[in-house]
Amino acid sequence: MYDLRPTIRTERVSVVVNGRTISVPAGSSAAAAVLTAGSPLIRKTPVTGAPRLPYCMMGVCFDCLATIDGVPNQQSCMVEVVEGMEIAVQEGPRMPPGANENEN
Amino acid sequence: MEQFDALVIGGGLVGSAVAFGLTESGMRVLILDEGDVTLRASRGNFGLVWTQSKGVGAPHYHRWARKSARQWPTLAARLSELTGIDVGLEQPGGLHFCLSEGELSDRAEMMARLKREAGDFGFDYRMLTHQEAAEMVPGLGKQVVGASWTPYDGHVGPLPTLRAFHQAIQQGGGIYRPGSSVQDIDAAPHDFRIRLAGGALVQAPRLILAAGLGNIPLLPKLGLNCHIGPQRGQILVTERVSRLLSMPTLNVRQTAEGSIMIGDSKEEAVFDSLTQKPDVMRTMAERAVACFPWLAELQIVRAWAAVRILPVDGLPIYDQSAQYPGAFAFSCHSGVGLAAAHALLLAPMVRNGELSGECSQLSSRRFDHV
Numbered sequence: 001m002y003d004l005r006p007t008i009r010t011e012r013v014s015v016v017v018n019g020r021t022i023s024v025p026a027g028s029s030a031a032a033a034v035l036t037a038g039s040p041l042i043r044k045t046p047v048t049g050a051p052r053l054p055y056c057m058m059g060v061c062f063d064c065l066a067t068i069d070g071v072p073n074q075q076s077c078m079v080e081v082v083e084g085m086e087i088a089v090q091e092g093p094r095m096p097p098g099a100n101e102n103e104n
Numbered sequence: 105m106e107q108f109d110a111l112v113i114g115g116g117l118v119g120s121a122v123a124f125g126l127t128e129s130g131m132r133v134l135i136l137d138e139g140d141v142t143l144r145a146s147r148g149n150f151g152l153v154w155t156q157s158k159g160v161g162a163p164h165y166h167r168w169a170r171k172s173a174r175q176w177p178t179l180a181a182r183l184s185e186l187t188g189i190d191v192g193l194e195q196p197g198g199l200h201f202c203l204s205e206g207e208l209s210d211r212a213e214m215m216a217r218l219k220r221e222a223g224d225f226g227f228d229y230r231m232l233t234h235q236e237a238a239e240m241v242p243g244l245g246k247q248v249v250g251a252s253w254t255p256y257d258g259h260v261g262p263l264p265t266l267r268a269f270h271q272a273i274q275q276g277g278g279i280y281r282p283g284s285s286v287q288d289i290d291a292a293p294h295d296f297r298i299r300l301a302g303g304a305l306v307q308a309p310r311l312i313l314a315a316g317l318g319n320i321p322l323l324p325k326l327g328l329n330c331h332i333g334p335q336r337g338q339i340l341v342t343e344r345v346s347r348l349l350s351m352p353t354l355n356v357r358q359t360a361e362g363s364i365m366i367g368d369s370k371e372e373a374v375f376d377s378l379t380q381k382p383d384v385m386r387t388m389a390e391r392a393v394a395c396f397p398w399l400a401e402l403q404i405v406r407a408w409a410a411v412r413i414l415p416v417d418g419l420p421i422y423d424q425s426a427q428y429p430g431a432f433a434f435s436c437h438s439g440v441g442l443a444a445a446h447a448l449l450l451a452p453m454v455r456n457g458e459l460s461g462e463c464s465q466l467s468s469r470r471f472d473h474v
Contacts, residue, residue: 046344046362062405065343073343073403093362095346099243099398 002035015085030087031057031064031077039089042066042076046093065090108134108279110310110454111298113286113322116146117262117439118446119314120269125451127276128182134306135273136284136298138318143334143377145316146439148410149262150339150367151359152352153193153441156200156229156254160214163221165419168462169438170225172445173256179444180260186275189268191260192360196351198257199237201248201395208250215252229254242348247394251353259352261360262440269447289325294430312454313433316413317375327427331471332435335414336374338384340366340392342402356392356399364399366392377411413437416471422450422463430457 004025011026017037024033031054034042041051043065054064057077066076066087072094076087112123115137123133155173159166173195180193202208212231219227230236230253237251238244270280285301289311296311313319313326323330344362352358355368368391369384385407393400413435415421420436432454436442453459459467 093344093346094402096348096398096401098401099345099348099396 002038004032004036013081013083013085015081015083015087017087018089024081026081028081029057029077030066030068030074030079030081030085033081033085034064034066034076034087041089042087043090044092049092105297105305105307106134108132108306108308110134110312111136111296111306111308112312112314113298114138114313114315114318115270115280115282116144116314116316117149117266117269117443118146118316118434118436119312120146120266120273121439121443121446122312122314122434122451122454123273123278124269124276125447126455127273127278128447129452129455131455133273133278134308135278135280136286136300136306137280137282138285138315139283142315143317143375143411145410145412146262146266148337148339148377148408148412149440150337150365151259151262151357151440152198152354153195153258153260153444154198154354154438155256155441156198156218156252157214157354158438158441159221159419160218161221162419163223163225164462164465166218166222166227167225168420168445168466169441170256171449171462172442173258175444175448176258176260179447183265183268183272187268187271189264189271190360191264191268193258193260194352194360195256195258197253197255198259198351199232199240199353200252201237201353201355202250202252203247203391203394205249211250211252227254228256240351241353241396243396243398245394245397257352259357260440265440265443269443286322289322291326291425291428291431293428296428296431309430310454311428311431313431316435317411319433319435323433326425326431326433328423328425328433329468329471331416331421331468332413333373333416334375334411335437336369336371336377336409336411337367338369338371338380338388338409339407340385340388340404341406342366342399343405345402353395355388356395363405364402366399372414375411377409380407380409420466421468422459422466423468424457424459432459 009025064076068074109131158169290297294309342364349358425431
């Protein structure tokens, strides 16, 4: 669905998008890697669960929220890929660690 | 010259609530809204429908705030029925946390005073221990030594509310005119003509001044004195998280969509809404994290400052001009909480031409002896 523009960048890195390893040019955003991988979605919205993909690619729309290397709700268009990065679907709202335990 | 039943200067929550109430009674209303160059207090609210701590030493204001909270479900249902917009109203009660024994004993004294002053109107509340509060909200921080709770409190989405008001007013035949700067007011009893920048002239037998701090230059034209100034409040907003908070607290609430809002900052006499001071944001964040340590893990995705309206004694001001009957001026800090009272109780008074009950006690005549 998406093809990368021709690039003079020759260095490439491997990232894992929803469990599938792909190769993208170094310097790409994680959101670009998601589109390159052809994923059907990168998040499910917290309100209705609707599937979404990256949209604005410039840090404004928050539609590209992903779990990156285990950290939820990352704006993947603002994150540069590094070798071995794991990008996974953000499944609705995040559950903050420790929110269900009372400190005593 | 265009003619209407009422002209409302100010399209924020106060002006829109009154305009909605007037529209509901069949009046043809024109809202003049200056534009996004203005301070826009109604775009920066925290969204509480709050009653505890309102009107200490002023039981008439406490009653007014409580009446508004009681009217909110009717308003939300009516807005939803007319526009299909869910304003996200929830009124499960609310918590005010105390982070030291001193804060807790001051709070207990204040709540007891509110109950004493409420008299026959009544005021239900409870002072909670840490353990009791921890059973009501998840992950309560150990720095919270106790809390006050009332059943009346709640919260609502300020932006959906504003949007629903505007839509309902226009569906009811009212006109919302943005980019309308008031050039001049020609006032006579029950006859008000406003010249807009650009030259257009509009006329009505009623005029409602509800322009927030924009009231300041216009009040003298109606023979009224100014008793308001700016107070800046800042807000931090986190990423959306699972539904965790079953009720709002004074400084932390979770929106219907899942964002956590952190508020309760006050900076006196600041007119600037474009900058934010890190020290204020840090203090807000620290207090929020003391209440809910799990907040420290969350990302802040937005922050803003809003310049709000503060009457000099903190209580709302409802005036009708003695010199020019038919002209009203309203100023308040709690445009969200009081919106239901403004739409359903105040607007009928404007229609009838007389401010009564709590509103008559909240006129600016209270400043005359100062």
